């Protein structure tokens with residue numbers, strides 16, 4: 001029998017990853033917002049801009065190919081690490097869609 005405390009520890013250690021990938025918003029907050037800001041604007045913690053460009057800038061977005069952004073997320077780009085081990089391609093695609101949505105022309109404020 002595994003001692004209760006060890007089983008509990010295992011449950012705690014293995015739970016977050018499943019939850020993160022199931023909930024991409026939570027995953028973004030946990031793994032991406034440090035650099036990109038909670039909203040993707042590039043304003044991370046304490047206003048530090050590590051993510052360079054704002055991912056929400058419509059002029060920047062207009063020049064991007066979805067496939068390139070997915071590759072950047074999975075393989076990394078410049079100072080950004082790759083997330084291939086945490087995300088499937090489908091999940092990276094959904095993340096890109098989520099990130100791009102707020103500035104899309106369809107959704108005027």
Ligand code: HEC
Pocket residue numbers: 028031032033034035036050051052053055068069072073077078079080081083095
């Ligand atoms: C360590 C800081 C850091 C983390 C963590 C990080 N990024 Fe980045 N990200 C960057 C930087 C810096 C760039 C600009 C890279 C460049 O253009 O050289 C970037 C660029 C991007 C781009 C644009 C890529 C392109 O092809 O122009 C996307 C999309 C992106 N990040 C999404 C994400 C997502 C989604 C996550 C979380 C899964 C994430 N980033 C985590 C720092 C980070």
